[in-house]
Amino acid sequence: MPKPVVPEEKRRRRRPTKSGTVLSEQLIVDTALRMLREHGSAGLTARRLGLALDADPSTLYRYFRGMDDLTLAIGDALIGQALRGWVPTGEWRADLRAVGLRIHAAYMEHPQAAVLTASRVSGRAHELAADEAVLDILRTAGFPVPDAVRVYHAFVDTTLAFAALDAASLALPSAALRADEEMWRSTYARLPATTHPRIAEAAPLLATRMLTSAYPTALDMLLDSAGAQLEDVRD
Amino acid sequence: MPKPVVPEEKRRRRRPTKSGTVLSEQLIVDTALRMLREHGSAGLTARRLGLALDADPSTLYRYFRGMDDLTLAIGDALIGQALRGWVPTGEWRADLRAVGLRIHAAYMEHPQAAVLTASRVSGRAHELAADEAVLDILRTAGFPVPDAVRVYHAFVDTTLAFAALDAASLALPSAALRADEEMWRSTYARLPATTHPRIAEAAPLLATRMLTSAYPTALDMLLDSAGAQLEDVRD
DNA sequence: GACTTAAGGTCAATGGCGTTGGCATAAGGA
């Protein structure tokens, strides 16, 4: 039987650790985010987190059921950060685009955290709020429920998928990242036209474009298609 | 100084292990794939792999520089499998769709392996062949080079991103997977309409749809947009 | 202010992990 975790809002006794710091879910998540940035996506360990908090590693289990539970909390914090201060304009396409880019950008600011959380469903408050907002944009725009759900699904998963993919690149050890970038200038740019004619003719464009995220392009294409569907619905 | 790894083609002495099995790169990769399927994406460990091969874990370092090197070899095996036997029909949209679905499907057949390798760039033969094929489809369809590169970028990264995302879900420890799936039937389906009206009205549809991959939908929307662009070019 | 209670700390231990250096032995060329 694992020890019960007291929910954050029920906590009363905030006993300081040996060294005087007072713990909280918020402080732990923030510290974890900082550690992920500093030590990489594999650098978040209970031992190191305890060290950074001046607390015993086992103390974390008073706040989270385990490292996985902590991971979900980190992900929800990222989503909350993404939409903090956002207000819809009422123009569905611009709003959807802004939400997507905001979420993607928030993950890019914490790529090491994004790698761990982008594919998880936490069901926590910020995640629910984001989903509600996206569905509301689509329904208000005039999409019937089934179409709204379909576009919502494609939109959300495209955004999260690109967040995970782009984060994985950014989170690579810098040596590996440079090696990947060099790939387009070395391997791809030097392929002979006899064996790989299409890559050869596109090499210069590839070398510049492949270093950036395809998410804005993919998002716009998705919104193009959604817009066309909305036209059909309105007829 | 790490011990040197003898390349596979230079191996001559195939000394059997204590129990008589004769090792090879191929055998190790195949065994690793089987272990990933059986024990999950976190279940591939040097110790277990050694156990499955009836060899000491340290023996693996005679074949790969480390576990990371082994995962790259596994990824290469996956890519080879994805394109084996594919032939284009000449109809650009159908061909692009087929390539995307094939790559996605290959990763889905080995989700635990995919999650380890989907976001790695190899620059190896099979990857180059796939890129050449996609560019060829687009150019032959009539896309000018810059447009072809843009659509190629969105197409390839969308496919890889969804492969990584969907594999990550499929590869979750079964307990976490069930928890994520249950989320749509429990948390989301029970949200009161007062606080989350849009989720509430969509809950039944969400509960069924969110358990499937959005990739086919997203892919079709991307191809819709590409098709519209092609119309513009032709005018 | 003193008493009680249990939340929230600490400590020590368990059984995993990747990786390495030293050593032994048999494969295969001479």
Next chain:
DNA sequence: TCCTTATGCCAACGCCATTGACCTTAAGTC
């Protein structure tokens, strides 16, 4: 048949997450 060395094994190092037992002290009650 003999030698060399590739390729296997072993033992050990320092990580890791997690748990159960224990202790301390903040908060609530009177």
